[in-house]
Amino acid sequence: MFVLLRHLGRVRREIALPRAQRCGSLALRHVDAGSCNGCEHELAASANPYYDLQRHGLGIVASPRHADVLLVTGQITTRMVDPLRRAYDAMPEPRLVAALGDCAIGHNTLGDPAQLAGPLEGILPVSLRIPGCPPTPQQIADALVDLMLSSRSSKIARCGCP
Amino acid sequence: MSTRHVSIVPGLAPAAVEYVRAREWRMACERQSGAGGRFCGLFAGRGPMGLQANCVFAHADQDHVVCASAPGGEIDTIVDLFAAAEWDEREAHDCYGLRFDGHEPLRSLIDHPAEPDAWTVPIHGHDAYRVAVGPIHAGVIESGHFLFAVVGERILHLDLRLFYKHRGLQIAAEGRSLAEGLRHVQRVCGACAVTNTVAYAQACESALGFTPDRQLRQARTLLLELERLYNHLNDISAICAGVGFAPGATAFAGFKERAQRLNQRLSGHRFLFDTVALGASTLRIGQADALAAREELAALHQEEGRVWRELQFAASLQDRLDGVGALTRADAERLGATGPVARATGLRHDTRSESPRLAYRSFTPATLLRATGDVSARLNVRQIELEQTFAILDQLLSSRVTPGGVKPGGAEPGDFKPGDAALTGLGVARVESPRGETVCVVKTDRRAVERLHLRTGSYANWPVLVCATRDNLLPDFPLINKSFELCYACVDR
Numbered sequence: 051m052f053v054l055l056r057h058l059g060r061v062r063r064e065i066a067l068p069r070a071q072r073c074g075s076l077a078l079r080h081v082d083a084g085s086c087n088g089c090e091h092e093l094a095a096s097a098n099p100y101y102d103l104q105r106h107g108l109g110i111v112a113s114p115r116h117a118d119v120l121l122v123t124g125q126i127t128t129r130m131v132d133p134l135r136r137a138y139d140a141m142p143e144p145r146l147v148a149a150l151g152d153c154a155i156g157h158n159t160l161g162d163p164a165q166l167a168g169p170l171e172g173i174l175p176v177s178l179r180i181p182g183c184p185p186t187p188q189q190i191a192d193a194l195v196d197l198m199l200s201s202r203s204s205k206i207a208r209c210g211c212p
Numbered sequence: 213m214s215t216r217h218v219s220i221v222p223g224l225a226p227a228a229v230e231y232v233r234a235r236e237w238r239m240a241c242e243r244q245s246g247a248g249g250r251f252c253g254l255f256a257g258r259g260p261m262g263l264q265a266n267c268v269f270a271h272a273d274q275d276h277v278v279c280a281s282a283p284g285g286e287i288d289t290i291v292d293l294f295a296a297a298e299w300d301e302r303e304a305h306d307c308y309g310l311r312f313d314g315h316e317p318l319r320s321l322i323d324h325p326a327e328p329d330a331w332t333v334p335i336h337g338h339d340a341y342r343v344a345v346g347p348i349h350a351g352v353i354e355s356g357h358f359l360f361a362v363v364g365e366r367i368l369h370l371d372l373r374l375f376y377k378h379r380g381l382q383i384a385a386e387g388r389s390l391a392e393g394l395r396h397v398q399r400v401c402g403a404c405a406v407t408n409t410v411a412y413a414q415a416c417e418s419a420l421g422f423t424p425d426r427q428l429r430q431a432r433t434l435l436l437e438l439e440r441l442y443n444h445l446n447d448i449s450a451i452c453a454g455v456g457f458a459p460g461a462t463a464f465a466g467f468k469e470r471a472q473r474l475n476q477r478l479s480g481h482r483f484l485f486d487t488v489a490l491g492a493s494t495l496r497i498g499q500a501d502a503l504a505a506r507e508e509l510a511a512l513h514q515e516e517g518r519v520w521r522e523l524q525f526a527a528s529l530q531d532r533l534d535g536v537g538a539l540t541r542a543d544a545e546r547l548g549a550t551g552p553v554a555r556a557t558g559l560r561h562d563t564r565s566e567s568p569r570l571a572y573r574s575f576t577p578a579t580l581l582r583a584t585g586d587v588s589a590r591l592n593v594r595q596i597e598l599e600q601t602f603a604i605l606d607q608l609l610s611s612r613v614t615p616g617g618v619k620p621g622g623a624e625p626g627d628f629k630p631g632d633a634a635l636t637g638l639g640v641a642r643v644e645s646p647r648g649e650t651v652c653v654v655k656t657d658r659r660a661v662e663r664l665h666l667r668t669g670s671y672a673n674w675p676v677l678v679c680a681t682r683d684n685l686l687p688d689f690p691l692i693n694k695s696f697e698l699c700y701a702c703v704d705r
Binding site: 061080081084092098100124127184 | 459469
C-alpha cells in the first residue's frame with residue numbers, strides 16, 4: 051500500500067495542476083441518451099488525477115434530485131426520451147441542461163430516423179454545448195468551469211465566496 | 213443444396229456459403245457443429261424468396277455460413293443445439309419478424325413491451341421480490357435496465373432489458389456505399405471503435421477478394437493492441453472502483469490516461485477514431501516517433517507492473533474477489549462466452565491466434581494457473597493479456613509504420629482470384645476485441661452494403677453475465693458487472 055500511495059503522490063506532483071479558482075460548486079448528473087460510450091469515457095476521465103474536476107467544486111452526483119446540471123450525451127433515441135424527461139423533471143429549480151458531445155448537439159448523427167428523436171434542443175432547453183467527438187476531458191473541464199463562473203450571477207452555482 | 217469450396221491458406225479464404233431448404237436448416241447447422249464448427253452468430257435478412265435465416269460457424273481453415281429461406285416467415289429453432297443463439301433468435305424475431313419454431317417462449321429483446329411477462333422470466337414462491345435498476349444508473353455509465361429477482365440478498369435471476377440506445381445503425385447502413393457503411397460501424401461503440409471497423413473492413417475485403425499486405429496488417433494490429441491497452445487498464449481500474457478501492461482505481465485511471473495520450477500522439481485521436489479505412493491504411497509513424505512511443509510504453513509497463521504487485525497485497529481488494537461471480541468452464545462453453553471472461557474459466561480461445569489478416573505471429577492465448585472463472589480470475593487474466601499487449605506493441609513499434617494497402621487474392625500462389633469471392637458477395641470477419649470475439653458479416657451488392665451484421669464480444673457475453681450473477685449477493689452485482697465490463701453501445705447498435 052505504501053508503494054501505491056507513494057506512486058499516486060508522485061503522479062500528482064508531476065502533473066502539478068494549477069490551483070483551482072474555488073468559487074462555488076455545481077452538482078452534475080449525466081444521462082446517456084444514445085451515445086457510443088466515448089463521451090462517458092471522457093467524462094469519467096475528467097475526474098482522473100490529470101484533470102481532477104472535483105478540485106473546482108464540480109462533482110457527479112448519483113441522482114438528478116441532487117443535481118444542478120444535466121449532462122446529456124448521445125444522439126437521443128426514442129427509447130431514452132421518456133427516461134431523459136423524467137430525470138429532468140426530478141431536478142430542483144434552478145437547473146441547466148448541457149449537451150455533451152457532437153451527437154447531443156445534433157451534428158453528424160447517423161442511424162435509422164425511426165429510432166431517433168432528433169436533437170436534444172427539441173426536447174429540453176439546452177444552455178451549454180460542449181462540441182467534440184468526443185470532447186476531451188480538458189474541454190469538458192474548461193466548459194464546466196466556465197459555466198460555473200458565469201452562472202454565479204444566476205444563483206445556480208452555490209457560491210462560497212464573497 | 214449447393215456448397216462452394218475454395219482451397220486456400222487457412223483463414224484467408226472467403227467464407228463458404230451453403231444454401232439449404234428451410235426443413236434442412238437444423239440438420240445443416242448440426243452438421244457444421246459436428247464437423248468442429250463453432251457457433252458465431254445467427255441473423256435474419258431478406259432474400260429473393262422472403263425472409264432468410266443465416267448462421268455463421270467458425271472453422272480453423274474457413275468460416276462457414278448456412279443460409280436458409282423461410283418463405284412462411286418461420287424456421288426451426290437451433291437454440292436447443294446452441295444455447296448462445298438465444299439472443300440472436302430473439303433479435304431476428306424483433307427486427308425481422310422471423311419466428312423460430314420450438315423456441316418457447318420467444319421473449320422480446322429489442323422491443324420494449326410494457327408488460328413484464330413479455331420479456332421477463334416468471335418468478336414464483338414466497339419471499340421472492342424484484343429489484344429494478346436503470347435505465348439511468350448512478351454513475352457515469354451507459355443506459356440499460358436490470359430487473360433482479362431476489363430472495364433476501366441472493367440473486368435468483370437477472371432479466372436484462374438493453375437496447376435503450378438502439379440507433380438502428382445496421383439498418384441505416386443498408387443501401388449505402390461500403391465506405392459510408394464504415395462510418396456507421398465506427399459510430400457503434402467508442403471503446404471498441406478499432407475492433408469494429410477492422411472487422412467491417414476485413415469482411416468487405418474478404419467479400420471482394422482482397423487480402424491485406426504486410427504494412428496494412430502491421431498498422432491494424434498496432435491499432436487493435438493500442439485499443440486493448442487502454443481498455444484493459446480501464447477495466448482493472450473499474451474492478452478496483454467496484455470494491456471501493458480508490459488508490460488502485462485512481463492509479464489505473466492515470467495509466468489509462470497515459471495510454472490515451474499515446475493514442476493521440478500516434479494517431480491523432482484519443483480513441484483512435486477514423487484510423488481504419490477500407491483496403492488501406494494511412495497511419496504513418498516515423499522512426500523517431502516509434503522509438504519515443506516504445507520508451508513511453510516501457511515506462512508505463514514498468515510502473516503498471518509495480519502498482520499491480522501492490523494490488524496483490526491489498527487485502528481490502530483481494531478479499532472481495534475470490535469466488536464472486538464464478539462461472540464454470542462448462543457454462544462458459546455452452547453459452548458461447550468469449551474474450552477474457554471465457555479465458556478466466558480456462559477456455560483456451562483467442563481469435564488473435566487465428567487471424568492471418570493481422571500480424572499476430574504464433575500468438576498463444578493467455579492462460580491462468582488457477583482458472584477459477586470468478587472476478588479474481590477475470591482481473592488476473594487481464595493483467596496477463598496486458599503483458600502480451602506490451603510485448604506485441606514493443607515488437608510492432610521496433611520499425612517504422614508506413615501506409616499499406618491490399619492485394620488481390622490470398623498470400624500464396626494458387627489461391628483464389630479476385631472476383632471469385634465476389635460471386636457470393638458475402639464477407640465474414642472475426643476480430644478479438646478487448647471484450648471477446650467480434651464477428652462482422654457484410655453482404656455486398658455492387659459495392660454497396662446489402663446487409664450488415666455485427667455481433668460483438670459484448671453481445672456474446674451479456675447472457676453469460678446473467679449466468680455468472682446467479683446465486684450471488686445483490687450488493688456484489690456491480691463488482692461482477694465491472695469484471696465483465698461489457699459495452700451497451702456495442703450491443704444496442
